[in-house]
Amino acid sequence: MTLLNLAKSFFRETKKAEELIQNSFFNIETIRAYLLSYSTKRNRLNNLLTQIKLSMNTQNPLNVLFSLIVIFLLSFSEVLIANEKEYPDSWGKQGFSIIKQTSTGVEINYSITAFNFTKVQINGKTMDAIELSGSYLPNNEGAPDLPGTGRLIAIPQGSNVSYNIIKSRTETFTGIDLAPAPVIPSQTETGPLKYYFSESVYTTNKFYPKNPVSTSDPNKIRGVDVIMLGITPFQYNPVTKELIVYRDLKIKIKFQNGNNQFGEDRLRSHWWDPLFEDMLFNYESLPDIDYNYTFKSNSKDYGAEYLIISPNGPEFQQWADSIRNFRTLQGILSKVVTLDDIGGNTASLIEDYINDAYNTWDIPPVAVLCLGDFGSDPSNSVTSPIWQNYCVSDNIYADVNGNDMPDIILARMCAQNATQLETMVTKFLNNERNPPTDTNYYNHPITSCLFQSGGWAQICTESLAGFYEVIQNKSTNRINVCNGTLPDVWSIAPNTAALINYFGPNGLGYIPATPAQVNCTWNGNTNDVINGINNGAFMLVHRGTGSEQGWGEPDFSNNDINALNNTNLTFIWSIDCLTGKFNLSGECFAEKFHRHTSGGNNAGALGIVAASEISYSLVSDVYAWGAFDNMWPDFMPDVITTPESKGVLPAFANVAGKYFLYQSSWPYNTANKIVIYNIFHYFGDAFSTVYYEMPQELDVSHPAWVLVGTTVFEVTANEGSLIALSVNGVLIGTGDGTGAPVLIQIPPQNPPDEILVTVTKQNYYRYEAWVPVGTGTGLMDNTAQDYINVYPNPVTDNLLIKLTKNMGTTYITISNLLSELVYENKIEVGEEKTLNINLSGYRGVYFIRIKTAKIDHAKKIIVQ
Incomplete structure (x- = not known):
């Protein structure tokens, strides 16, 4: 076999082999990158390439290639092949x-x-x-x-x-x-x-x-x-x-x-x-569950899915009630309790209250929000337990069963006063009411890391960066740092090759075979972080070194946050040590980021996940991968399971990452894992959603009004959406959108009440519409009587509608008892106008609605 044929055989691609041989700029690094992209034995092969690079004269690229191939094939192939064991006749998948x-x-x-x-x-x-x-x-x-x-x-x-x-x-x-x-x-x-x-x-x-x-x-x-x-x-x-x-x-x-x-x-x-x-x-x-309760007017006695623990200060209670109202209208039954209600501001009293709610309420809390900074003053703070004399840990509140694993989602807003509280609450409220509409914000998420040869920080962030690009078609803004010469291999940590095989060219394709092939300079700095956030990024993930005051590489600290003027807020994952140490006497990095404003406008972080003490390498990365896979289940397809995503809710992803770590390599390294469970905290509203695509309008339809005493309300909304019905701020029913009509059981309602229909879904604008309750026995109010006359009633064939005065744009609908439209029209009314609607062929009870900018008229008609 000639050397050229040997080269072709080795590279498996004739065109590529010839191109490499004929390229006068060909060098050992080109060989390295290409061979590693095809090899499953990257660590050993990379060591071999490094030895060849050091021992050979690279002035003649053709000789280098030929020598490399001959040495590899004749001297090492038998050893390397023996080191890979395959079982093609296995009983099942890996x-x-x-x-x-x-x-x-x-x-x-x-x-x-x-x-x-x-x-x-x-x-x-x-x-x-x-x-x-x-x-x-x-x-x-x-x-x-x-x-x-x-x-x-x-x-x-x-x-x-x-x-x-x-x-x-x-x-x-x-x-x-x-x-x-x-x-x-x-x-x-x-x-x-x-x-x-x-x-x-x-x-x-x-x-x-x-x-x-x-x-x-x-x-x-x-x-x-x-x-x-x-x-x-x-x-x-x-x-x-x-x-x-x-x-x-x-x-x-x-x-x-x-x-x-x-x-x-x-x-x-x-x-x-x-x-x-x-x-x-x-x-x-597990048995199937109907999650959509029929709520009664005294639903507060049933408990709540979202428990908000507020300090006793009136400003805290007011903002707590704003959160309660916003989430309840969304379909998340919420409840506010003060520290006075709990009995005091001690960790044991708060934990006992949460445990009791979990164990006894008809609707137990799924999530708890501590609406205040760490402290002893019950007027403006909510204290937290200390775990093993090591770290402050709200995870103890979340762990009802005493096994270090959360049974409840725990969130915290570290506000000390009304100003900070308003900033933190309005950040998530405004983000969900009016999400950003800048395409750059959604197309350029940020990943940032310090290259650590003995760990996986660079694999952690680069796997997510590649996912953004390969799966979500985004352009990741990489702000990476390597102190010294960039290593030839991703990491020297055990089992790195298996990770590269999974995330790399032979697997999901998120990362290249070597760090040198990553599309970044590896010299990121403070200004890169500032500019990246100010230019727009829905999320920033940092993995490297950290302290109470910020990140080590790239250098970005509390003082640098002052340079941020982004009104489109960024969610931050700080998978580092100490950046979330919220019991610090001063202001920790997470608190500064979350409290930040610029020029009177909210800026900085929408929310943040950060650690309250020193973390461990490797286990932090596995935790992060589990969190990423919760937000986007296609990040690691077929790892454990791949359920349908309920949205990007980082508070829930924080918990998911801990359970992912819990199962990984069990029963080994238990002590290191427990530290992770207790140090990583979520700062923000527990149900806060991160938009990662340009928001769209929901496609929602429902009756324009309902008859008094109605106990079923029909809504059609996008598949995967959450439908909520409320009256006067009280939740009366919820449903899951399917794209087809959904019937929601509700308690009977009476005029003049109106039902608020709220529909939400990841990456969609929040939908809200008011639906009046009518008697169906005549005109809804005296004002409408001056403008509208509907006759005869009962009617046999032709229904006449007389409209007087200047009513402007007028919408007319007629629907049956199933809320199905049989007639709809939009007209402009100047002076008096009479409509003749042919209802021959219809029989039974129908409802007509006439709506203008000032009038909403509903009436029951009988067609004989």
């Missing part, structure tokens, strides 16, 4: 799949379709490592670094759980010198990862772990009994250096002695169930 689910148990298949062996340097010694797609975090520090992960399984109330492996297939490898898992560093630590060998494992002639399958004790998540099923499809004996690979497992989990009821129906919610759908592997076992 990872977990459900075979069967019933009230008595589930059957699950777990398969490995492929995994890789790689070589790593541990304290100067070359050792083996395993990379497995779908497993991100390392094993427990010091133990053999075997990949594993978990899935949450819902079980019937009161069940005892057992499992057995029905069937399995294994393969055994010998002579494997498996590396230990590293110590997961905090985000303040720099330098290489630290490794040590757990003597209790590495000196014992036993396989680790003892079993490839494990289950947790029963637990609860918002009323649903669950267990965690963990699978580590490998066992390793460090003394004999044997590795058992469980290439396929069929597992049967039995539920015994339970009551066959999955979850507590009272705690199910339109808002929380999408989280269940994403986290529970057998979500379909």
Whole structure:
């Protein structure tokens, strides 16, 4: 075979090979980028390329290419091929799949379709490592670094759980010198990862772990009994250096002695169930729930989906009531309680009140908003618990069951006075009433990171940046920093190759094979951040180093926020240390960002997610990926599940990210994960929605008026929308838009009341319309009687409508008892005019409505 043919064979594309060979500017980096984009063994290949680059004379590019190909193919191909193991005849797809689910148990298949062996340097010694797609975090520090992960399984109330492996297939490898898992560093630590060998494992002639399958004790998540099923499809004996690979497992989990009821129906919610759908592997076992209640006029006695805890100060109560009214009209039953109602401003009293509401209210809270900064003064602050003497943590309020996992969405607005409160509340109110209409705002989201060789910060943000571009067709504004020379590889952290295989050219295509191929300069600075926000960006995600006062790289701190004049507000994800330390005696970064105004206008952050203490690398990235996937379920398709998105609600994404992390690599690294659960906080309104596309008008239709005593209201609205009906600020009914007519049960209403119809949907303008309640027995008011006369009634064939005086534009509709239109017309009325409407062919009771700018007239007519 000639060298040219060898090159063609290696690159698999004749045209590309010839182009590279003939290009006089061809260099080793071009080879590197192209080969890495096609290789599944990127770490080893990249090391090889670096060695070649250092040892060869690159003045003759043709010789470089030929030598590279010959050396690679003849000297290394056999080794590399041996390091990739594929199982094309596996029993199922990679990872977990459900075979069967019933009230008595589930059957699950777990398969490995492929995994890789790689070589790593541990304290100067070359050792083996395993990379497995779908497993991100390392094993427990010091133990053999075997990949594993978990899935949450819902079980019937009161069940005892057992499992057995029905069937399995294994393969055994010998002579494997498996590396230990590293110590997961905090985000303040720099330098290489630290490794040590757990003597209790590495000196014992036993396989680790003892079993490839494990289950947790029963637990609860918002009323649903669950267990965690963990699978580590490998066992390793460090003394004999044997590795058992469980290439396929069929597992049967039995539920015994339970009551066959999955979850507590009272705690199910339109808002929380999408989280269940994403986290529970057998979500379909949960019973169907009608989320749309028929609310009575005294609905406040039922409880509330949204609990707003207000300081006692009157200005706080007034703004709390504005939030309550806005969300209630949207269809989210909301309630305000003051610290006086709770009994005081202590963490234990507040936690007890939230727990009691969760456990006893007919409609328990889905979300809680603490409407005040951390502090002891009950007039302007709402205190927060301290977790493990380490960090301030509202997650303790959210964790009703005492397992560190949230059962409620917790939000906070760190306002200390009326001015700050008005800023924070009007930010989200104005954003949803009048969302931005600048295309640049939606087309240029910002991602920003500090390159950390021992971590995944750059993969975290660049995977989202690529998603914006590949899936959402946006142009991401990257503001990245690399201190020193940009490394040739994405990271030296364990299992990085599996991440690149998933997010990179061989997978989703969000990131290139090497960092050098990213479309940015890697020298972002303060002005880039200021200009990016001021020019318009619906979201900014930063991942790197942080402090109480801001980000380290690119340098952006509290003082720099003063330069922001963006009236189109940006939502901020600060996946860093300390930027959300809201119990600081001064003003932390998150507080400054959220309180910021410019020239009397709201500016800066719409809301922000930030950490109240020092975080950990790697686990923070997995948390972030889970949050991104909640906002956009197509970000990581088929990871756990992919439910329909309920919208970009960062407060909910914050919780989703924690549950995603909880399942990742279970049962390993529990202590690092618990820190993440407790430090990451959401600052803003709990139901605040981030618009990420240009808003559109909803297509809504419903009766223009309703008859007194009506108990059903029909609305047609876009699929996936939320429909809410209210009277005098009281919610009377809700429904889910389907694109077809939806019948909503309502209590009987009486004139002169009007029903407010409110419809909302992600990336659509909020729809609001008033519908009057009429008696149907005559004219609605004396003013209309002076202008309009409808006769005869009853009518046989022709109905006459006499319109007098200058009525202007007049709308006339006639509908049947099902609110179906049989006649509609729009006319201009100057002086007196009489309309003759032929109703022959119709029989029964109908309703006519005549509406102008000043008159809204409704009447029942009988057609004989």
